[in-house]
Amino acid sequence: QSALTQPAAVSGSPGLSITISCTGTTSDIGGYNYVSWYQQHPGEAPKLMIFDVSNRPSGVSDRFSGSKSGNTASLTISGLQAEDEADYYCSSFTSGNPLVVFGGGTKLTVL
Amino acid sequence: EVQVVESGGRLVQPGGSLRLSCAASGFSVSYNYMNWVRQAPGKGLEWVSVMFSGGSTNYADSVKGRFTISRDNSNNTLILQMNSLRVEDTAVYYCVKAYCSTSSCSPHAFAIWGQGTMVTVSS
Numbered sequence: 001q002s003a004l005t006q007p008a009a010v011s012g013s014p015g016l017s018i019t020i021s022c023t024g025t026t027s028d029i030g031g032y033n034y035v036s037w038y039q040q041h042p043g044e045a046p047k048l049m050i051f052d053v054s055n056r057p058s059g060v061s062d063r064f065s066g067s068k069s070g071n072t073a074s075l076t077i078s079g080l081q082a083e084d085e086a087d088y089y090c091s092s093f094t095s096g097n098p099l100v101v102f103g104g105g106t107k108l109t110v111l
Numbered sequence: 112e113v114q115v116v117e118s119g120g121r122l123v124q125p126g127g128s129l130r131l132s133c134a135a136s137g138f139s140v141s142y143n144y145m146n147w148v149r150q151a152p153g154k155g156l157e158w159v160s161v162m163f164s165g166g167s168t169n170y171a172d173s174v175k176g177r178f179t180i181s182r183d184n185s186n187n188t189l190i191l192q193m194n195s196l197r198v199e200d201t202a203v204y205y206c207v208k209a210y211c212s213t214s215s216c217s218p219h220a221f222a223i224w225g226q227g228t229m230v231t232v233s234s
Contacts, residue, residue: 003155036220038156045227046156051210051220058212089156093219098171100146100158100219 004029004090004103011109017078020106022090023071028101030071034093037066037075040105041086049088050075077108085110113137113223115189115206120228127196131228133189133206141184144209144218147191149202150227159204160191163218174200196232203227 005023012018022029022037029035035053038046048057050066053073063078073092077084090103119131133145147159160170160180168180179192189206210222 034217034219036217038221045205045224046221047224048210048220048222051217051222055217057210057222091156091158091219091221098158099161099169102156102158105155 002101004092004101006088006090006103006106008104009107009109011111012077012080013111014080014082016080017076018080018108019077020075020088020090020108022073022075022092022103024073024092024101025071027096028071028092028094029068029073031095032093033068035066035068035073036091037064037073038089038091039084039086040089046089080110082110084108113208115208115223115225117204117206117225117228120204120230122231122233123196124234125196125198125232127232129193129196129230131191131193131204131206131230133191133225135187135189135206135208138208139184140182140187140189143211144216145180145182145189146207146209146221147180147189148205148207148221148224149200149230150205151199151202154202157202161218162189193230196230198232201230201232203229 037050040046054066207221208223210220
């Protein structure tokens, strides 16, 4: 099972919106609604931002939203803020091994 | 407060063994889906293993046959026994609890992360 495909880097200006894509296959993203997104600041543990494609855990800003179309999931961050600058990882349940596969990560730079 | 704290990481030689522990507080490891996820230096996240609430387990192919996940219910602790360690096992190892709300759980969403424990495999 290969890692999910994410862009290595994205950037955006404060107040604007960005979208990070995450592409898999019918064996993972396309076959199940079990996509999650994580935010990781340097030196810190990841933080769950979105689960089950589009659900936000309590306490996560509604500026973060998730969606899925076919084999591609997306994370959109609206109203960009300086503290959003971080690495973002997608993950999905898979029908094979590993049980959960991650994307390679996307570095978000807030200009 | 719901939290997990990992321990046990250190420098070990290739072929050696190591036992990681994850002490949980604010919840019971025996009633939750508990995972180990690792991150090699400067690299991305890699799922390693899961123990389901019913006791069944699953492993990534990269560690199958070498790592064993278990739990100590009396001490509310998750354990990862790592044998036949390789240089490529070098990483920060995170203990992670799956997401649960008051009404349901999402077993493949990783909600509660520890600070991680560093495992270095080198001669």
